[in-house]
Amino acid sequence: MNTRTAVITALLIITIVTPGSALLGEKEYPKFLEEPWDHSPITVYIDEQNIPPHYSPTYPATVVSAMEYWENGGNGKLSYTPVFELVNTSDADIYIMWVENMEEVTGAEEGVAGFCRPMIANGRYVHADIVLEVGDYRGFSWQQYGDANMEQLVTHELGHALGLGHSNDPRDIMYPTYEQRENINPLLVETTYPLIIIAVLIAIGISGYLGVGWLRYHKRRQKLEDKLLKK
Ligand SMILES: [Zn+2]
Known part of the structure; x- marks a missing residue:
């Protein structure tokens, strides 16, 4: 294989490989x-x-x-x-x-x-x-x-x-x-599914803007968990 063929072969390989990397380059994301x-x-x-x-x-x-x-x-x-x-x-x-x-x-x-x-x-x-x-x-x-x-x-x-x-x-x-x-x-x-609702309530509780919020949130969560776990 002379140099020229080698270069062409290399170019071909690059061309074949490129679609994959082009996809990456095209910013595919999950x-x-x-x-x-x-x-x-x-x-x-x-x-x-x-x-x-x-x-x-x-x-x-x-x-x-x-x-x-x-x-x-x-x-x-x-x-x-x-x-x-x-x-x-x-x-x-x-x-x-x-x-x-x-x-x-x-x-x-x-x-x-x-x-x-x-x-x-x-x-x-x-x-x-x-x-x-x-x-x-x-x-x-x-x-x-x-x-x-x-x-x-x-x-x-x-x-x-x-x-x-x-x-x-x-x-x-x-x-x-x-x-x-x-x-x-x-x-x-x-x-x-009930856990989803609780998670949402907890999120709202967290948001319940801090300070007093935390205590209230913990109490509320405790209540919710008690309710759920004791049933
Ligand atoms: Zn993001």
């Missing part, structure tokens, strides 16, 4: 589930009852924009077209709430601005909690997130609630910019 919701519309509840001190009444509008983003094609990575419906009951498919500071309130790692925790049973989402903080420390001063920031955060977390994982493309909304160290941890619930 999906939790291809089609997580078994019904449509997907109902969304925005918690405006348990709000932290620096909550902005403009935040729900950012949720609406985020829903429209995904309904209108989003980042092109969904294999289905989601339809959302805002509802007034907290047992909606997706529950959205805000906390003052993620690390302090939920014990999340530093740098986490939001998270989505989908609960999965029998290969489908049965519920998803989205928790967002309203601001973060920049150096020594605390700064509230503006609407543009919030819209990006909500859009990203909604992407998780629609089954998407993280992108490695910095231009993609599913790139973990605002929550570099975010850890999406789907809760697998196979048989215990």
Whole structure:
């Protein structure tokens, strides 16, 4: 084999191998589930009852924009077209709430601005909690997130609630910019549906904004657990 043939062979190999790496280069990223919701519309509840001190009444509008983003094609990575419906009951498919500071309130790692925790049973989402903080420390001063920031955060977390994982493309909304160290941890619930409701209540309890909140939350959880375990 002369040099030229060797080069051509090498080029061929590269061409054959490339589709795989091109896919990676094309920023493929994992999906939790291809089609997580078994019904449509997907109902969304925005918690405006348990709000932290620096909550902005403009935040729900950012949720609406985020829903429209995904309904209108989003980042092109969904294999289905989601339809959302805002509802007034907290047992909606997706529950959205805000906390003052993620690390302090939920014990999340530093740098986490939001998270989505989908609960999965029998290969489908049965519920998803989205928790967002309203601001973060920049150096020594605390700064509230503006609407543009919030819209990006909500859009990203909604992407998780629609089954998407993280992108490695910095231009993609599913790139973990605002929550570099975010850890999406789907809760697998196979048989215990009541536990889901309890988990939601606990999430609400946690959000119950600290201080007095913790005591109340612990008591409430204790009650719930007693109820469940003694039956
Ligand atoms: Zn994320």
